[in-house]
Amino acid sequence: MRTYLESYLNLGFMEGTDKTRPECVICREKLANDSMKPCKMKRHQQTMHPETVGRDRDFFIKKQQLAKANKPMDIRTAFVRAGSDVQKATEASFECALLIAKAKKPHNIGEQLIKPACIKMVEKLCGPQVAEKLKTVPLSNNTVKDRIDKMASNCELQLLEKLGKGPFAIQLDETTTVADEAVLIVYVQYIDGKI
Ligand SMILES: [Zn+2]
Structure with missing residues (x-):
């Protein structure tokens, strides 16, 4: 597994949300994990965004902030x-x-x-x-995969938000998977809206 280095931002790549793939700050394309090396990123930059080659770090920091701000939060x-x-x-x-x-x-x-x-x-x-x-x-x-991950984390956020607003009942259960991994199941019951 290749990991992200800060210096890759100079080639126009920030760390993707899943931490495993580099994401282009210009076109938001996510490259595969094995493309997390300067030559692959350079190739993307030279072919897709030749106008950004050799720009200073501040230029890419601004692009990164813009890319992050545009991320659909909801x-x-x-x-x-x-x-x-x-x-x-x-x-x-x-x-x-x-x-x-x-x-x-x-x-x-x-x-x-x-x-x-x-x-x-x-x-x-x-x-x-x-x-x-x-x-x-x-x-x-x-x-x-990305869409499903985004929707799942949004569901989780919505649930956490609702649980933070009022009382809820909690019930726990445990089990193991076929691979013998322990699983803890948490059931929560809460009132949503008016009754
Ligand atoms: Zn790009």
Whole structure:
């Protein structure tokens, strides 16, 4: 496992939210963990953002702050932001990731089955132009994983927020997985809204 070094910011890369992948501060693309080496990052910078080569550290610090500030903190903001096609495609990608998570299917089912199947169906029913639009919905393995992680942490945040507001009952249970790992299950009951 390669780890992030502060000096990589000079090549336009900050540490990704999952701590394992470098994230471009310009286009927000996340490279794979094995690309966490200067030559790979340099190549991205030279081919994708040649205008940033050799800029000073302050330039990248500003870009990093901007990139971090733009991070959608709330799933709802990501959903509400409709309007442009790109935003609609993002919304569709979240909806689809939620379905994949609920069905407990592997993350790659999005790119391997769901997207091509949707494109075929829409092509038949609505024509090739509408089908073209579907191709803009991001559903790669990594995207689906990221979407699910974001929604999960948002659910957790919402729960913590609600538990912080009033009394709740707690119930604990323990079990082990097939691999003999200990698992602690915490059930909380609380009143949400008015009664
Ligand atoms: Zn980039």
